[in-house]
Amino acid sequence: MWKHITTILFISGYPYISESVTYKFQKTAKSFEESKVYCTTKFDGLAHIYNAEQQQALSRVVDGTAWIGVSKCGGNWCYTGSNRRVSYTNWAAGEPNNHGFFTNGEEYCVEMLSSHKWNDENCSDKNYFVCQELRCTATTCNRRGTCSELVNGFKCNCERDYYGDKCENVRCTATTCNRRGTCSELVNGFKCNCERDYYGDKCENVRCTATTCNRRGTCSELVNGFKCNCERDYYGDKCENVRCTATTCNRRGTCSDLVNGFKCICDRGYYGDKCENEQANSTNDPSSPAPQVMSISSSSELYCDMQWDTIYDNVPNLYQDLNVKRMK
Missing domain, CATH: 2.10.25.10 (Laminin)
Structure with missing residues (x-):
């Protein structure tokens, strides 16, 4: 016996079945450990209950007493298989009491009674059990957020730069358009309005202009950029180098x-x-003979032993600019 909780929406005229939780009630008596192994092997573990809405939905599935996915971890009650403390409980009056006449108080597993209240019980008892089949997968939120299972679907908690039911939309940031244009957020994404010399979804491509190749070659536009075909004596991405x-x-x-x-x-x-x-x-x-520098003083006065008339004739401002003194 099983119950599939789902929601059908209509988007743009086409049916869309949302991700959801499927609870599968197994009317075969097993111990808690046997139930856990079966549900983990066949589905996604014993049923976890996170809120009153899921509790109510599960109550409509279960007929009799059944194991659910809650068990003791240390001094706390946790969701079986994750060791996360439970965020919701529905204990019967006086429970959990860790009381067992034949089990010396070792009631470390949780069953849902026919009243749909919870009771702690010895894990070796034989009960029916409820498995869950989850619809949140690694790609449900496009790897841009975390997915939470709900009774009537799921919820994506998106990372900072994303939004949408499945985090499918990208928010505009300073670098979305590679700082080469302005970004506009749309219903299903964004649009970059690129500056004059750039193009592409994110303005990642450079258009060829008269100066792209430094006027030393011809420019060809490619899918992801451009290519300069340099003239004979030049090379480099933009023909910036001279051979x-x-x-x-x-x-x-x-x-x-x-x-x-x-x-x-x-x-x-x-x-x-x-x-x-x-x-x-x-x-x-x-x-x-080549001119030879004899020394440079700490006072920035340069002393040279060379043909001074030749130097003065060719560099008339040498004395003034460098404070040169003829060696005696």
């Missing part, structure tokens, strides 16, 4: 590729990012 070529350093030095660009190590007599500048009065003679 070393024979002329990168104007044939006046050696070029090294870096993560975000390149570096020219210039030959003697040249300087600049691409060795584009030539030092004045340079002989480009490898045998010519």
Whole structure:
């Protein structure tokens, strides 16, 4: 004998059967432990009762005395299988009393009497029993909240950023649209109104613009972003890097590729990012002596032993800017 408590709703013209609890009354006498094993194997354990509404529904199912899913854990009465303290009770007058003439007061399991009141009884007694079949599953609330069984359905207690009967809707937060648009909450979700250069359900994609690839390649829009097809001498997600070529350093030095660009190590007599500048009065003679810095004082005065007339002619503000003194 069983009773299936359910609710039928009509949504958009289609029938919808809600998740609910199914109580199954087993009219076979077993001990409490045998009943628990049977219900756990076949269904979702012995029947738990969380409120008066469930108690009333279960009363219509049970015919006679039957085990329910409540038993002793430590000094408390708990829901069998979970060790959570009961949130509702319906004890008969004077119960629980842990009184048993033949059992030395070991009444650690609960039966529902024909009066539908509760009584503590020895767990080895043989009784009918009531199993439960739960409708809350791991995915009932879309893994966004906890599900509670009710007599006429279920309830999802949604996490902070979600709402709806099954937590199916997402609340707008600062990051819902990836900070690239404004978010509007709808009945069944949300909508991102993306800024000009972005698109997608959450504005996760970037549109191609004239500068996306730094004007060094062509841009192609993809499902989840974009791709830059870089010109020959450039590379990187946005063609931001320059490849070393024979002329990168104007044939006046050696070029090294870096993560975000390149570096020219210039030959003697040249300087600049691409060795584009030539030092004045340079002989480009490898045998010519190079200027040598002798010391730097703590007073920020620079002393050099070099051709001072040449330095002064080419860098007239050197004395003023760096407070240079000629060594005596």
